[in-house]
Amino acid sequence: MTPSTRQEGTQMATETKPAAPAEDPVKLAEFEARCDRGETIEPKDWMPEKYRRQLTRMMSQHAHSEVVGMLPEGNWITRAPNLRRKMCLIAKVQDEGGHGLYIYCGTETLGTDRTELIDQYLYGTAKYSSIFNYPTLTWADIGVIGWLVDGAAIVNQTMLAHASYGPYARAMIRICKEENFHKRQGYELCATLARGTPAQKAMVQDAVNRWWWPSLMMFGPHDTNSPHSADLLRWKVKQKSNDDLRQRFVNLTVPQAQAIGLTLPDPDLKLDETSGEWKFGEIDWSEFNAVIAGNGPMNRERIAARRKAHEDGAWVREAAAAYAAKHQPAAGQAA
């Protein structure tokens, strides 16, 4: 990696894209009618340019998030307290890498290949979930990430398993099946610490206190302040709004916390008797915006770690390509 190529990568990703062309109104109406009927849109079907762009943005962000999500948890693999926990954590981190690959593969069907998507993330302006910019300070964080962060991801991904775009929906179905293991192992870990020594209980409560609000932020801004939501809802990529999903997550999680004797750090949290929903306090959006803008506690470290891994792995990619060219020249024609 030389400075000149890095600059080139940055340029490529930040290049301003031309405005989406005006769509053929007949084709657009036909497309929206298909979405309304709940039909699945497949890669070779006609789609508005804006649908393609929004999905490419959303799916690649999702893929980047899976991959960067390996870092905070990978941090604890060597320090897992016993072999069982260590095996669970290795398997979970490996799953996250796999999930990234499922979604990159789905995103590529929209016409941008993986190399370019990864370049946009490593050397450009592509985003990933704000949650992975927080540090994993104690072993209890590993449990809380599984329980809260993967729990929140499941709420979101269960909806996305019905997304109008076929490759995205199919990747989500595959992921949802595996995420349940992530959440269960995390909750089990939290429950174990919560009934442990006073120090263990204090450690897991501290981790919950730090991760609760960032987990609620994972669902994104309020509906009234979410720039992409209207299109995504109209085209049935999403079927529920950010606030609806967040409320569902809170409703599911409060009883889980109570069951293991942990509290959630929100003085305004209370059960609304009429709706049966848990009302919660206002999120600190200034923190959310600061993390999104690159000023979270771990933003710089995460991107540096990903770049290093990618660049240190270049020789492996080169060697594999050289080997393939030498031994199986025909394989190169597959692309």
Place this chain on the structure above:
Amino acid sequence: MSTGPNGVGEWPLWEVFTQAPGGKPHEHAGSVHAPDAEIALQNARDVYTRRGEAVSLWVVPSGAIVASAPGDAGPFFDPGNDKPYRHPQFYKTPRGVKVF
């Protein structure tokens, strides 16, 4: 293939088909990038069969797949869509006969 800042073009794309246990047919699972067939099989195993999902794997160079065009789906599949007499419901059975 594109060349990114890492200097290496993207590896070729392979479509992955997995066969579930119990004599199920091979089903499309997704795709992987790999420089050759052997690594494509290994990558496909690592990405799509971490929980015993498959007893057999196929990887096929994506470019080798010939697909019907979505725009022609109507006329292309028409020969199979206008023949209700190919379905058992087309035929009446005498009232009271329950063998069906």
